[in-house]
Amino acid sequence: MADTKERNQTSVTGFILLDFGNLHELKILLFPLFLLIYIVTVAGNVLVVALVVSDQHLHTPMYFFLGNLSCLETCYTSTILPRMLASLLTGDRSISVRGCLVQFDIFGSLLAAECCLLSVMSYDRYLAICKPLHYAACMNSRFSFQLAAGSWLSGSVVNTITACWLSQLIFCGPNEIDHFLCDYTPLIKLSCSDTSLMVLVISPVCFIFILPPFLLTLTSYVAIISTVLRISSSAGRQKAFSTCSSHLIVVTIFYGTLFVVYMLPDTAALRDLNKVSSVFYTILTPVVNPLIYSLRNKEVKEALRKAL
Numbered sequence: 001m002a003d004t005k006e007r008n009q010t011s012v013t014g015f016i017l018l019d020f021g022n023l024h025e026l027k028i029l030l031f032p033l034f035l036l037i038y039i040v041t042v043a044g045n046v047l048v049v050a051l052v053v054s055d056q057h058l059h060t061p062m063y064f065f066l067g068n069l070s071c072l073e074t075c076y077t078s079t080i081l082p083r084m085l086a087s088l089l090t091g092d093r094s095i096s097v098r099g100c101l102v103q104f105d106i107f108g109s110l111l112a113a114e115c116c117l118l119s120v121m122s123y124d125r126y127l128a129i130c131k132p133l134h135y136a137a138c139m140n141s142r143f144s145f146q147l148a149a150g151s152w153l154s155g156s157v158v159n160t161i162t163a164c165w166l167s168q169l170i171f172c173g174p175n176e177i178d179h180f181l182c183d184y185t186p187l188i189k190l191s192c193s194d195t196s197l198m199v200l201v202i203s204p205v206c207f208i209f210i211l212p213p214f215l216l217t218l219t220s221y222v223a224i225i226s227t228v229l230r231i232s233s234s235a236g237r238q239k240a241f242s243t244c245s246s247h248l249i250v251v252t253i254f255y256g257t258l259f260v261v262y263m264l265p266d267t268a269a270l271r272d273l274n275k276v277s278s279v280f281y282t283i284l285t286p287v288v289n290p291l292i293y294s295l296r297n298k299e300v301k302e303a304l305r306k307a308l
Contacts, residue, residue, distance in 0.1 A: 012097070012171040012172055012173050012175045013096060013097055014094050014095060014096045014097060014099075014100075014175065015094070015095055015096075015097065015100050015171075015175045015176070015177050015182070015190070016093050016094055016095075016175055016176045016177065017083075017087065017093050017094075017095055017177050017179060017180060017181070017182070018093065018176055018177065018178045018179070018180075019084060019087055019088070019093055019179075019180040020180065020275075027088055030088055031085065031088040031089055034081060034084060034085055034088070034283070035085055037081070037283060037284075037287050038077060038081040038082070038085065040287050041073070041074070041077045041081075041283075041286045041287040041290075042074055042077070042078070044070075044287065044289075044290030044291065044294075045070035045071070045073055045074045045286065045289070045290050046070070046074060047290065047304075048066065048067065048070040048290050048293065048294065048300070049067045049070050049071055049074075050307075051300060051303045051304060051307060052064065052066060052067035052070075053067065054303075054307070055303040055306070055307070057299060057302070057303060058299060058300070058303055061124055061139045061141075061144040062121070062124055062125070062128070063299070063300075064144050064145075064148065065117065065120060065121045065124060065144070065147075065148060066121075066293060068117060068148045068151070068152075069114070069117055069118075069121070069289065070289070070290060072110055072113060072114055072117060072152075073114070073285070073286035073289060074286075075106075075110055076107070076110040076111070076114065076282070076286055077282070077283065077286045077287075079103055079106045079107045079110070079181075080103075080107065080180070080181050080282055080283065081283065083095065083103070084180050095182070097171060100177075100182035100187070101163055101166055101167050101182070101187075102163075103181060103182045104159075104163055104166070104181075104182040104183065104184065104187065105159060105160055105163035107181060107182070107183075107282075108155075108159035108162065108163070108183075108184070109155045109156040109159040109160065110155065111155070111159075112154065112155030112156075112158065112159055112209065112210060113151050113152050113154065113155030113156070114155075114254070115155070115210050115213040115214065116150070116151035116154050116155060116213050117148070117151040117152075118213065118217055118247075118250070118251055118254065119212075119213035119214070119216040119217045119220075120147045120148070120151055121247050122216065122217040122220035122221060122224075122244075122247065122251065123147075123216060123220050124139055124144075125220065125224060125244040125247060126220040126221075126223055126224055127139055129224050129227055129228065129240055129244065130223050130224060130227045154209075158202075158205055158209050161202075162184065162202050165198055165202065166184075166187055166188075166198075168193075169187075169191040169192075169193045169195065169198075170191065170192045170193045171190055171191055171192065172192040173192075174190065175190065177190070178271060178275075179275060179278070180275070180278070180279075181278070181282065184202075214255060217251055217255075221244075221248060221251075224244055227240070228240045228241050246292050246293050246297060249292055250285065250288075250289055250292060250293075253280065253281070253284075253285055253288070254281055254285050257277040257278070257280035257281040257285075258277075258281050260273065260274065260277040261274050261277045261278050261281070
């Protein structure tokens with residue numbers, strides 16, 4: 001009897017990601033749409049990285065962080081869209097337990113790293129606008145590298161621990177995940193193990209880990225806006241705000257949709273809203289970032305013109 005129970009508990013070796021399962025009639029439109037988004041995302045972000053590396057005029061902390069953001073979002077999108085495209089094309093929506101945990105680990109680490117990197121970029125703009133005389137001394141190349149490296153590494157620490165903890169759980173059915181990616185909450189709900197200790201420990205740790213970057217970003221922009229409004233000339237205000245407006249747009253889109261997904265209760269009524277919001281911060285934000293930064297940035301447009 002014990003052997004039978006153990007076999008039943010370990011019988012689930014994979015999950016079914018339902019993706020947009022209730023939109024079968026739109027599958028013929030979703031595949032080319034997401035394929036186009038993926039191509040534009042990778043091409044746009046790789047182009048930004050290439051311009052930042054090759055153009056001497058872009059060898060500044062602001063563009064160094066922008067290059068890191070573009071590199072991060074190329075990796076970020078590549079953990080989600082290729083599998084989704086294959087699912088839409090073949091109809092096979094299965095993913096192994098190991099593959100699901102690997103996707104969660106990479107996706108979650110990059111998500112946390114982006115939160116940290118966006119806060120670093122907002123701090124960079126705060127120094128440039130509010131402390132211009134100290135900017136060159138404070139934001140030197142060594143400190144810029146340390147901030148970028150810290151953003152990449154910090155995101156992986158807590159999330160890798162979470163993924164390792166998730167790998168110890170037992171999944172015995174059901175195995176359907178009503179999402180297009182493997183995320184923490186759906187995996188916890190599908191587990192047959194006792195997850196009370198994990199939820200008690202991991203959830204507050206993750207919240208504490210993500211909250212400081214958001215508060216730093218918010219504080220930086222409150223100080224920036226306050227400083228800009230005190231500039232007497234309208235031309236000066238416009239010039240000062242133009243250096244951070246692109247980043248502010250990205251931050252608003254990213255955190256706005258992120259809070260909808262992770263702060264609202266996980267109920268059946270809000271599940272579709274959460275899924276649509278997830279599309280914004282996982283798929284649409286990486287594709288619009290290069291467009292926002294390049295179309296609204298004179299230096300990037302000039303570097304692109306010279307490259308062409």
